[in-house]
Amino acid sequence: MSTFKELGLNDEILKALTDLGYETPSEIQLKAIPQVISSNQDLKAFAQTGTGKTAAFSLPVLQELDANNKSTQAIILSPTRELAVQIGKNIQDFSKYMKGVNVLTVYGGANIQDQIRGLNKGAQIVVGTPGRTVDLIKRRSLKLDNVRWLILDEADEMLNMGFKDELDQVLEVTPDNKQTLLFSATFPREVESIARNYMDNPIEITAGKKNTGADNVTNEYYVVTERNRYPALKRICDANPDVYGIVFCRTKRETAQVAENLIQDGYNADALHGDLSQAQRDGVMQKFRNNSLQILVATDVAARGLDVSNLTHVINYKLPDQIEAYTHRSGRTGRAGKKGISIALITNKEMGRLRPIERKINKKFTKKEVPSGEEICKNQLFSLINIVKETEVNHDQIDTYLESIYSSLEGLNREELIQKFVSVEFNKFLKYYTNSRDLNEAERSRSDDRGKSRDDENMTRFFINLGRKDNLNPGKLIGLINEQEITNNVEIGQIEILDTFSFFELDKNFTDETISSFQGAEFNGRSVNVEVTEKKKRSGGGRRNDRRGGSEERRGRGRRYEGGGRSDRREGGRSDRNDSRRRDRGSSDRRSSDRPDRSDRSDRRSSDRPDRSSGFGRRRD
Missing domain, CATH: 3.40.50.300 (P-loop containing nucleotide triphosphate hydrolases)
Incomplete structure (x- = not known):
């Protein structure tokens, strides 16, 4: 050698x-x-x-x-x-x-x-x-x-x-x-x-081989819905109590939002993106390197040059636009001969984007199920037990208190003492995930209806007086919707772009707010008109009839989009990639679907959430 x-x-x-x-x-x-x-x-x-x-x-x-x-x-x-x-x-x-x-x-x-x-x-x-x-x-x-x-x-x-x-x-x-x-x-x-x-x-x-992933990095993926992307991220972190990793996002705004959500949910996390001053960036990196931070949320650009050798996980909150960027992301873990895990959170529509990455890195992704509440609690419990077993006792500081401690605990046998001790740290975590729903079931229900329209009962369908002749496409329509700042949590459903007008769906809870938000809006100098359009049941041919649809839609010249993604078969596998790029180039980087699912009571922020800054969820130095 x-x-x-x-x-x-x-x-x-x-x-x-x-x-x-x-x-x-x-x-x-x-x-x-x-x-x-x-x-x-x-x-x-x-x-x-x-x-x-x-x-x-x-x-x-x-x-x-x-x-x-x-x-x-x-x-x-x-x-x-x-x-x-x-x-x-x-x-x-x-x-x-x-x-x-x-x-x-x-x-x-x-x-x-x-x-x-x-x-x-x-x-x-x-x-x-x-x-x-x-x-x-x-x-x-x-x-x-x-x-x-x-x-x-x-x-x-x-x-x-x-x-x-x-x-x-x-x-x-x-x-x-x-x-x-x-x-x-x-x-x-x-x-x-x-x-x-x-x-x-x-x-x-x-x-090694050009453009291949590191041999000691395992590549995994979790199929989620847009609404469940953030809850799934939390569960993956909770199921790995010793996680020390980077969560990669595609935009600065998404990075800041995910980091803010994690911090408010009690995680040792912070953001690293281009809007931070150099002093702020240095401060974040110093905390990450000395293990004060457990999770760093970063953009691809900001994370270049990170030299941290002990990362356990890299989590792709969103897949990058460039395939090569995945190689750089996953290369942040598995260094110095150690094992690492690179995780991708994807929707069913993004499944096709894994194949080019697999060919590039010459490795296969392994599908994993989003951890259940029971699995998380089990992992956290045994992590606590291992921490207790490996903790060194400082007799110089604790011996003076032992006599009083023994006296206070007198009457408790060994089993009772262990049970009470574990419960002090464990009860909040157990309560947090009690009756938590199966996020994989939510994904499977979406998968079963793939290619079909979303549940109309939860969406309101809107008419907008803009179409292809106005240079409108799904990405620009999503950007226009985001510009109105309707809410931080509105879900965008099906989009249909026609020649002179279009349709889009939004969460029905924000119908009035949507109408009012578009008052006075303009697109390329043209006044925008948005109205609610009544939907009728599907006819035998499966095409939806809208009161405002006109003959153009009935003749089938309009193309249908699900959440901004093209379902036109002629576009093939390129459609998801092209559309995801159009979304990110919109005038607003905010994505309503990036927000955590606050309707999921088992995963949302709450006063009884487990304290991840002490005990559970904290990586030991």
């Missing part, structure tokens, strides 16, 4: 690695470090998240760096602030015994004057986000004339986030004879375009 010394690293670096607990190189380090040290050839390197890519590109750079030259010799570009900060910190740790080596991290949201002063003092290695790096170049504070290494970390994500123009601007001011190193966890077509446009005959190395 090779060692870091055999890879050609100097004593100062080896000493730092020993302090950090590095023992043997990972596969990507074994392949990349000697290649970069021995050759000036450009390099494409692919490895799964969490396999040590930062050390793979930074250690050979440190080995070959000229510490006596204060000019910038290496520029490392990262898609996010968090990842840039993490890379900068790692390089500082690797180089702590190397005299004269300065590392500077530059990113938006921090004081640019401080960064300029750091550049003026001399920094051989600069780690930066594309936007701030270009800003400093334009200010002529960051000079890259003498750069020997250009490193693109998480290159696929930089392109996904729209940084191509910034990459071009950085490359324009770097010398032609530099060595370009491209590191990525996935290999989409866009990364190949980077190699063609920015690299000269690069050599390619791969650790």
